[in-house]
Amino acid sequence: MKRLLREHAEFFRQYRETFYTTGAIAPSSQFVARALTRPLERHPGPIRILEVGPGTGSVTRRIARLLKPDDRLDLVELNDKFVEVLNRRIRDDADFRRVADRTKVHHVAIQEFQAEKPYDFIISGLPLNNFTPELVSDIFETLFKLLAPQGVLTYFEYMYMRKLKRTFARGEKRDKLDRLDAVIQKMLDRHRVNRASVLVNFPPAWVHHLRHEPEQSAV
Numbered sequence: 001m002k003r004l005l006r007e008h009a010e011f012f013r014q015y016r017e018t019f020y021t022t023g024a025i026a027p028s029s030q031f032v033a034r035a036l037t038r039p040l041e042r043h044p045g046p047i048r049i050l051e052v053g054p055g056t057g058s059v060t061r062r063i064a065r066l067l068k069p070d071d072r073l074d075l076v077e078l079n080d081k082f083v084e085v086l087n088r089r090i091r092d093d094a095d096f097r098r099v100a101d102r103t104k105v106h107h108v109a110i111q112e113f114q115a116e117k118p119y120d121f122i123i124s125g126l127p128l129n130n131f132t133p134e135l136v137s138d139i140f141e142t143l144f145k146l147l148a149p150q151g152v153l154t155y156f157e158y159m160y161m162r163k164l165k166r167t168f169a170r171g172e173k174r175d176k177l178d179r180l181d182a183v184i185q186k187m188l189d190r191h192r193v194n195r196a197s198v199l200v201n202f203p204p205a206w207v208h209h210l211r212h213e214p215e216q217s218a219v
């Protein structure tokens, strides 16, 4: 309980200090973490996993629990405070310590991240609705470059958030939201395998599963 309160307090502080990149007032619930990691539950052999924007590690904990001995987990996080929290967890928290030898935190923006090899599974927690359409387009291009040909990319977004923001936006802001929606919708039409709704989260969320070629298989 104490750990959870500390995690929420740190997250909220970052929400206030770095709203643009944090984009949420609280870490994701266990239910979002479960929906995001569903394809990992039955993975066969050694795989490479990339988590983008792990924040305080609420989804990372779930990934760590599903990690097998020869799997590899890379965490790409921009915010230095969150990087500190993640490194502390890897040192002091049993769930994270168990996989410390297979886990690395990279303190860098995903757009600048260089990987040795592609990933079988990528999970993103980035607050896309805060970003420009151009940045979101660049980020998806980067993520698909990092994704192995048969890999799965999952990310979440808050339900109806763009529509809600659009209702209150005017002029340039509304135009930006329309262009952002068009970028995301085009990408989803091309790559989405399925979408799960997670109501037990604040705010409720959609979890999208994507592949290079969506007809490859259902997730």
Ligand SMILES: C[S@@+](CC[C@H](N)C(=O)[O-])C[C@H]1O[C@@H](n2cnc3c(N)ncnc32)[C@H](O)[C@@H]1O
Binding pocket: 021, 022, 023, 024, 026, 027, 028, 052, 053, 054, 055, 056, 057, 058, 059, 076, 077, 078, 079, 082, 108, 109, 110, 111, 124, 125, 126, 127
């Ligand atoms: C909405 S929070 C999600 C945190 C966590 N995944 C969760 O679900 O609780 C967004 C996270 O993305 C990180 N972030 C934002 N822009 C980033 C970028 N360009 N590269 C890497 N991380 C980024 C933020 O620092 C923050 O940790």
